[in-house]
Amino acid sequence: MNMKIKNSIITSMYNRSQYALEVIDKLFFPSLLNNSSLDTEVIILDDASPMKDETRELVDKYLPKLKRKFKRVVFKRNPSNLGFAGSFNKGINMAKGKTLFIVNDDIYLPENTVTTLTNTLYENKSFGLVGPIVNERDVVSYQYCKQAPKISSYSKNEMNKIEDFASLARKIMKGKRIEVDFVSGFCFVGFSSLIKKAGGFDLAFLNGGHEDTDLSMKIKKYHKIIVNPEVFVSHGGIHGGHVSLNQQRLKRHYNEVRNLILLSKKWGYVLGVTHQLKIFIRWIGFNTVSSLFEKELKHKK
Numbered sequence: 207m208n209m210k211i212k213n214s215i216i217t218s219m220y221n222r223s224q225y226a227l228e229v230i231d232k233l234f235f236p237s238l239l240n241n242s243s244l245d246t247e248v249i250i251l252d253d254a255s256p257m258k259d260e261t262r263e264l265v266d267k268y269l270p271k272l273k274r275k276f277k278r279v280v281f282k283r284n285p286s287n288l289g290f291a292g293s294f295n296k297g298i299n300m301a302k303g304k305t306l307f308i309v310n311d312d313i314y315l316p317e318n319t320v321t322t323l324t325n326t327l328y329e330n331k332s333f334g335l336v337g338p339i340v341n342e343r344d345v346v347s348y349q350y351c352k353q354a355p356k357i358s359s360y361s362k363n364e365m366n367k368i369e370d371f372a373s374l375a376r377k378i379m380k381g382k383r384i385e386v387d388f389v390s391g392f393c394f395v396g397f398s399s400l401i402k403k404a405g406g407f408d409l410a411f412l413n414g415g416h417e418d419t420d421l422s423m424k425i426k427k428y429h430k431i432i433v434n435p436e437v438f439v440s441h442g443g444i445h446g447g448h449v450s451l452n453q454q455r456l457k458r459h460y461n462e463v464r465n466l467i468l469l470s471k472k473w474g475y476v477l478g479v480t481h482q483l484k485i486f487i488r489w490i491g492f493n494t495v496s497s498l499f500e501k502e503l504k505h506k507k
Contacts, residue, residue: 210245211245211247211302212304213243213245213246213303213320213324213395214246214297214301214302214303214306215246215309215320216251216298216301216306216307216309217248217249217297218250218251218252218253218290218293218294218297219252219261219311220253221252221257222255222256224257224260225443225445226312227257228443229311229312229442230264231267232443233440234312235264235267235268237313237314237316238315239271240315241318241320244276247277247278248276248280249280249282249300249301250265250280250281251282251283251284251293252265252281252284253293254284254285254288261283262283278302280300284296289409289413290411290413291407291409291417292409294308298401298406299402303398304397304398305398306395306397307320307393308391308394308396309393310391312392312441312442312447313392313393313439313441313442314357314365314368314439314440315439316369316438317369319439320395322434322436323434324395330383333429333432334430335395335421335425336396336433337349337386337389337393337432337433338393338433338434338435338437338438339351339375339435339495340354340390340438340439340440340441341354342356342441342447343488343489344447344489346484346489347488347494348384348386348488348493349386349433349494350495351438351495351499352491353371353496353500354371354375354438355371356440356442357440357443357444359444360443371438375436375437375499376437377506379436379498379499379502380436382434383432383434384433384434384435385430385432386431387422387484388419388422389422391417392439392441394418396425400425400428400429401425404424404425405424406421411468412464413458413461414458414459414460414462414464415465415466416469419469435495435499466481469481
């Protein structure tokens with residue numbers, strides 16, 4: 207039977223350091239293989255990485271395994287650097303799935319992450335985008351869970367810590383769904399029709415943030431933005447998250463400020479100021495899923 211593609215996993219990589227390649231090799235690809243499904247396609251875009259040959263070699267290492275475990279696997283190198291918004295939009299336009307699983311390449315996906323997060327979309331017709339909880343404070347969203355472990359190496363024991371915490375989250379947060387203002391672009395799922403109708407990511411936002419906030423705002427006009435706290439995704443390697451962006455730190459921070467100004471012009475300065483205030487409050491540890499997690503953890507004991 208010729209099974210149709212139901213879900214499209216899309217990632218974009220930009221590698222200019224050996225560390226960025228190491229994170230993909232040790233975390234992303236192995237965990238992606240543990241989330242395989244024969245009704246799912248994988249679209250991998252190389253956004254004109256300076257380390258072109260090394261990136262190609264790494265992808266080639268995993269392509270045979272990926273092709274055995276997924277319905278369709280596509281790898282394309284962009285002729286020029288398109289940035290986060292442009293590269294992911296290219297993947298979105300290539301995708302054949304009814305749902306789109308947008309994901310960074312510096313994460314570890316515990317088993318069943320893709321299936322569980324995708325299935326959440328179908329629970330309620332009002333759901334537009336769904337994201338997981340995460341161990342990286344710098345995503346500056348409600349999704350940050352301070353109780354979640356971070357890795358100090360790529361050993362089996364460290365990976366087991368991630369899987370164990372994912373199991374704990376499934377247990378103590380079972381059935382909870384939380385409506386939020388936006389989901390972070392490191393990992394989320396949405397219906398292809400909605401994301402394409404919204405025009406995908408706005409190309410005016412340069413690498414550095416708020417592309418995800420802007421997309422959430424567009425979707426939120428008609429649908430709810432949801433966090434499923436049963437699903438935990440580990441973000442970053444042994445030195446933390448935003449591996450690709452942190453290869454050019456000064457450029458990243460400049461773009462963060464520029465993009466916030468753009469977001470404010472587009473959606474109103476009240477929203478811009480409010481959003482920045484929320485970012486600060488969440489960065490120092492308040493108004494995140496951490497408090498709910500702590501409450502449920504005590505309740506279950």
